[in-house]
Amino acid sequence: MNVITIPAKPQKGNNAAKVEVKKLRVAAYCRVSTDNEEQATSYEAQIAHYREFISSNPDWVLVDVYADDGISATSTKNREEFNRMIEDCKQGKIDMIFTKSISRFARNTVDCLNYIRELKAMNIPVFFEKESINTMDAKGEVMLTIMASLAQQESESLSQNVKLGLQYGFQQGKVMVNARLFLGYDKDAEGNLVINPEQAEIVKRIFREYLEGASCKKIGRGLERDGILTVRGSSRWHDSTIRKILENEKYMGDVLLQKTYTVDFLRKKRVVNNGVMPQYYIEGHHEPIIPKELFLKVQEEIARRGSERDCLGKKRGFSSNHCFSQMVYCAECGEQYRRIHWNNRGKKSIVWRCTTRLHDKEKCRARTVSETLLQEAFLDAVNEMLGDSQVYLKRLKENLETAIHLTNPDSAEALAARMAALQQELIDRTSRRENYDDLAEEILRLREVQAQTVMDAATKAEHKKRIRELRAFIRSQPHGITEFDETLVKHLVERVTVFGDYLVFRFRSGVEVVVEK
Numbered sequence: 075m076n077v078i079t080i081p082a083k084p085q086k087g088n089n090a091a092k093v094e095v096k097k098l099r100v101a102a103y104c105r106v107s108t109d110n111e112e113q114a115t116s117y118e119a120q121i122a123h124y125r126e127f128i129s130s131n132p133d134w135v136l137v138d139v140y141a142d143d144g145i146s147a148t149s150t151k152n153r154e155e156f157n158r159m160i161e162d163c164k165q166g167k168i169d170m171i172f173t174k175s176i177s178r179f180a181r182n183t184v185d186c187l188n189y190i191r192e193l194k195a196m197n198i199p200v201f202f203e204k205e206s207i208n209t210m211d212a213k214g215e216v217m218l219t220i221m222a223s224l225a226q227q228e229s230e231s232l233s234q235n236v237k238l239g240l241q242y243g244f245q246q247g248k249v250m251v252n253a254r255l256f257l258g259y260d261k262d263a264e265g266n267l268v269i270n271p272e273q274a275e276i277v278k279r280i281f282r283e284y285l286e287g288a289s290c291k292k293i294g295r296g297l298e299r300d301g302i303l304t305v306r307g308s309s310r311w312h313d314s315t316i317r318k319i320l321e322n323e324k325y326m327g328d329v330l331l332q333k334t335y336t337v338d339f340l341r342k343k344r345v346v347n348n349g350v351m352p353q354y355y356i357e358g359h360h361e362p363i364i365p366k367e368l369f370l371k372v373q374e375e376i377a378r379r380g381s382e383r384d385c386l387g388k389k390r391g392f393s394s395n396h397c398f399s400q401m402v403y404c405a406e407c408g409e410q411y412r413r414i415h416w417n418n419r420g421k422k423s424i425v426w427r428c429t430t431r432l433h434d435k436e437k438c439r440a441r442t443v444s445e446t447l448l449q450e451a452f453l454d455a456v457n458e459m460l461g462d463s464q465v466y467l468k469r470l471k472e473n474l475e476t477a478i479h480l481t482n483p484d485s486a487e488a489l490a491a492r493m494a495a496l497q498q499e500l501i502d503r504t505s506r507r508e509n510y511d512d513l514a515e516e517i518l519r520l521r522e523v524q525a526q527t528v529m530d531a532a533t534k535a536e537h538k539k540r541i542r543e544l545r546a547f548i549r550s551q552p553h554g555i556t557e558f559d560e561t562l563v564k565h566l567v568e569r570v571t572v573f574g575d576y577l578v579f580r581f582r583s584g585v586e587v588v589v590e591k
Contacts, residue, residue, distance in 0.1 A: 078446060100128045100171045103159055117143055124172060132530070137168050160189065164199055175204035242286040257305040257319065258363050266322075267360040267539035274363045280319055281364050281372055287399070287564055290316040293462060320376065327362030330355050333494065355521070367535060397560035398448060400571065404428040405573045407438045428572075443572055447591055449558040452567070455579040455587040457554040459544075470545050473584045493520055542580040 102124035106117040119143035121139050128136045140159040162168050171193070173179045179186060179202070190209050193200060199210040233340045253261040258277040276297070283293050294311035303309055323330055366371075411426040424445040430438040459466045500513045544566065555562075569580040575591045 097133055097135045099137045099167065099575060100131075100134040100172065101159060101162070101168045102128060102139045102171070103141070103156060104174060105142040105153070105156070105178050107137070109244065117141065120174060128172070129481045134170075137162070137360050160192075162532045163193060163196055168198060171200045172199060173200060173202060176202055176207075217304055256324075257306055258325065258361075269361055269363060277319060277325060277363050280316060281325075281368060284316075284372055285368070285375060290320070296483075318374075320372055323369070324360075325362065325364045326366045327361045328355065328357050328366075371536065380566055397447075397563040398426070401563075401567060402426055402443075402448070402570045402572060404430065404438065404440045405578075406440045409438070411443070411572065416442075426572075440572060441574065443577075448570070448577075451522075451570075451589045451591045452563060452579065453555060453558060454589045454591070456562070456566070458552050458587055458589070459548055459585070460551050463548050467545060467548060469542050469585060470548075470583060474542050489520060489523060493517065496520070541584070544583040544585065 099129045104117070104120035104124065106120075121141055124139050125136065128134050140155040140158075142153045142155045159168070159171070163171075163428055176186065179189075179200070190200060194209060199208055201208055201241075245546065253259050253267060256267075258273045259267045260269055262268050264497060279297075280293055283296070284290070288296070290313040293316050294313060297311045298309060302311075304315060319325070321377040360371075398411075399413065403409070404411060407428065409428055409430045412429050412432065413424065413426055414432075416423050416425045419448065426445065426448060428438050428440040431440055468477045496513055496517050500517065503509070547566070566581050567579060570580045571580070576588055579587045581587070581588065
């Protein structure tokens with residue numbers, strides 16, 4: 075074996091290779107989690123510290139101090155500066171990162187370790203000053219895992235403390251409402267809800283039109299047509315927005331607390347509270363826009379529309395496009411009539427047909443009624459009342475007297491007293507850490523009874539109102555009416571039942587008129 079040595083070339087003069095030492099590009103990350111004045115001072119101090127610390131080292135060059143102000147660290151999702159720093163690392167702009175502590179970097183163990191490992195893969199160490207950890211050390215990741223887990227526990231403990239604080243506030247009746255996005259209300263200097271008159275009129279319009287038979291979609295299209303903006307300033311009114319307004323108990327002056335709760339403190343995920351967590355209901359918390367009786371009547375109407383089923387058992391879509399919609403019923407099978415455009419041997423017309431017969435002619439042979447006949451029958455029914463006014467006025471008087479004497483066995487006062495006693499017992503048992511399941515069930519039952527009592531009272535009041543309105547209408551009409559009026563149908567008629575050779579009009583006052591057609 076022959077080994078040949080190749081000698082180094084001799085160097086002449088001062089032409090020795092110059093070795094340039096590359097300066098490390100160093101960045102810092104700092105964060106405070108709240109916006110109060112004390113934390114703001116800490117935030118500014120951290121930035122100043124890192125600028126001076128990095129700039130004072132001649133072997134380093136400051137890339138930037140990335141700083142998130144007043145943002146929680148339980149997730150990196152909303153930390154813009156943190157995400158910008160990671161992106162700069164990926165683009166090769168940073169060689170090393172300094173940060174105060176693990177809890178400033180992240181309180182989520184998974185996020186923390188994932189980012190540390192991602193940075194290590196790019197050969198970028200992170201120095202945690204408080205814990206004296208260099209992520210590139212052999213023992214760095216073991217120590218980091220332990221410290222990050224402790225930081226996560228601290229965050230979970232803090233989240234639990236906040237949750238308990240909120241629940242204690244709920245028990246004391248303390249309410250937090252974002253009035254900035256709450257149509258109809260503003261907040262005064264003391265943080266109390268006060269009515270915004272202009273917006274309140276929009277809320278009243280929504281409730282009124284819904285009770286008059288309009289669908290959520292139709293109400294929304296009307297608001298758009300009139301150029302009325304949502305509370306967010308949008309010109310588009312979604313059906314779901316109208317529905318939420320109609321179901322919001324705050325419009326009758328009450329507040330239900332803890333409708334949702336957090337199931338994952340790291341992701342801030344909230345879900346609807348279906349009885350998993352306790353809820354707190356405060357009556358008469360602020361001035362209502364909608365009277366309680368009217369609000370509960372709307373809830374009853376929402377439930378009624380939602381429970382409608384067709385002959386096949388499928389949920390029936392609500393329609394408010396015509397004055398007779400959802401009002402005409404078949405005497406044979408009990409199903410609703412539907413308005414359809416009919417083309418019979420080249421002759422076009424609008425008719426009403428039983429839904430069952432539309433699906434299966436063998437199951438129901440109810441007759442088809444033309445819309446013109448339906449309109450004429452309504453005029454006949456009204457004119458019969460006007461022509462025999464004394465008979466119908468006497469009947470209305472009897473109906474009114476019956477309605478006045480209707481009583482509810484559960485008085486509102488007795489229910490309120492019982493509820494107050496149960497609430498006090500619930501508080502006492504909670505303080506003694508005793509089981510209160512039986513109390514919770516009884517309170518929920520009594521709340522349903524209370525709501526039903528109020529609705530019954532509202533229904534009774536509405537019934538009396540309709541009777542008086544029909545009496546006033548009969549007395550105000552010296553002669554019969556000759557022109558069909560859709561508004562009059564919506565205002566007076568509750569139901570039309572189609573028989574073989576006659577129709578029965580049931581008015582909202584309880585009076586029925588038979589019309590042979």
